[in-house]
Amino acid sequence: MHINEPKTISECRDFFLAPATSRQRQYEAMRAYFVNGKTAADAARNFGYTQGTLEVMIHKFRREPSPEFFVTPRPGPRSQPKKDAARMAICELRKQNHSIYEISDALKDQGYPLSPTAVREVLKEEGFASLPRRLDEDIPHRPRPIKMPCADARLLSLAPRTFDTVFGGLFLFVAGLISLDLHALAVAGKLPGSQMIPAEHALRAMLCLKLWSIERRSHVMPHAADEGLALMAGLNCIPKRSFLSEYSSPVGHSQIVNLLAAYHEQSDVGALFKGGSFNLDFHSIPYFGEHSSVEKSWVAMRSRRQKSVLAFLAQDSSGRAFCYSNAVIRKGEEAGEILQFIDFWKRARGTYPGHLVFDCKLTVQKNLAAIDDMGIHFITLRPRNPRLNAENAQLPSSAWRKIELDVPTRKYRFPKVFEQTVLIANREFRQLFIKDLGHDDPTVLLSNDGTATIKALITRYAQRMLIENALSDSVRFFHMNALSSAVGMKVDFDVALMVIASGLYRSLAAKLRGYRDAQARTIFKDIVDIPATVTLTNDDVTVKLHRLAHLPIIVESGLLDTPTKVPWWGNRTLLLKAW
Secondary structure: OOOOOOOOHHHHHHHHHOOOOHHHHHHHHHHHHHOOOOOHHHHHHHOOOOHHHHHHHHHHHHHOOOOOOOOOOOOOOOOOHHHHHHHHHHHHHHHOOOOHHHHHHHHHHOOOOOOHHHHHHHHHHOOOOOOOOOOHHHOOOOOOOOOOOOOOHHHOOOOOEEEEEOOHHHHHHHHHHHHHOHHHHHHHOOOOOOOOOOHHHHHHHHHHHHHOOOOOHHHHHHHOOOHHHHHHHOOOOOOOHHHHHHOOOOOOHHHHHHHHHHHHOOHHHHHHOOOOOEEEEEEEEEOOOOOOOOOEEEEOOOOEEEEEEEEEEEEEOOOOOEEEEEOOOOOOOOOOHHHHHHHHHHHHHOOOOOEEEEOOOOOOHHHHHHHHHOOOEEEEEOOOOHHHHHHHHOOOHHHOEEOOOOOOOOOOOOOEEEEEEEEEOOEEEEEEEEEOOOOOOOEEEEEOOOOOOHHHHHHHHHOOHHHHHHHHHHHHOOOHHHOOOOOHHHHHHHHHHHHHHHHHHHHHHOOOOOOOOOOHHHHHHHHHOOOEEEEEOOOEEEEEEOOOOOHHHHHHHOOOOOOEEEHHHOOEEEEEEEO
């Protein structure tokens, strides 16, 4: 057709009915909607839109002050100054067999910063093909990630040398790890191991990561080259995340119970857990995946029910360390977990626990009778219900007795108490109504301890907050809420490691002046998180802790200058010194 020849009527009609450009298509679609009275569905179908897309276009059109459909767009740039200026250099570097990344780095040094993508576009325009895959020796030398060797206890080098480590504070736990006899724990728990990484070394490595508050297994990789962390574990290097993540796969709950039982047989642990009184509680570890086997539980920190792994924890009230855990609890098994703990303690220590303190939702009433049959004293709350509220409202003022709690720092020291005997599960128990404790409704305590005074019962239950504080500390320092897994057994093993690590922290706290009641995160921040210089000789290993504000507390503790023979270092002597 001649350039000046007019279009036919059919061609002109097609121009409006079949728009060629996107802007004209939008114009015709909205004209059909606003002028021709078409519905949004019909107009969208005629011009190739979905109804939702057209409705969004209409919404924007109605709020656009001056819509422009046929304005000639401004032409884009016809040249690329940065590419053109570097084009000659790019071609020369490619002729020397440099990759696009090497060329991009070289151009930055020459003052022509171009991304690897821009370099690839220039090479394509100039007709260069992609480089064939090169051997490592053909690649020009440049900084690249270090390939660490596989962890192998047989390759542990104790050759005389000196190096620095950021994990200097971990060596403060060496005496505690020796007293635990990790080899015996690994044998009792039948933990998996190999010639490269024996079970004892694997357990020690994972305990070191717990003690250093490393959140997830994958976060160990930045520390894989630290010689101090590897030396603590007795390996040539710390195991990689793949090994650490899969280690607990063949470990079952019965093995973990045996591991914890063997843990309680150690002499130092016996001094840590007096066994007089225990705080018991549940903790829901959130799971954010889509695995269908994970059940929903109440997550207190989020105030909602969501998929989570329910863990049961027991804490010794005097030592303030966790002594038992179970993270493989399923729906319907929660109430019986307190009896499982009692059986465990009887097996591990030969006697029943002396005293238990727990919340009202931890077990059911029939189990209270079973605990009473065993001669175990307990204190628990009764859930508030309309019947108890009505009974409390009917009590005359003369029935209440004011007492004074021997806790000078407590805000509410003068509560009012009414005591009575109630029949539950065919047993008579003491029931205390307590008001003026800072709550709107009275607190109702239930106990089978007929000899303890009212003051003692109220004060002891108030100390149950210790396990709440310990759980909060474990969530933040031992990262309990980061143990995300669809397999409860994996979480169960991690929680058991947390139990052992918390005991090591409590043992260390007992030696530090002023830190007996401190939480693990405080001890780590002030004492443990300290670098050191390690010197190996043929006879000993000297760890010089660098200067730290709280170093005098370590000096005063007696941990320094005390020779300690370390079995996994060929019985070389550890000497801790201050710089």
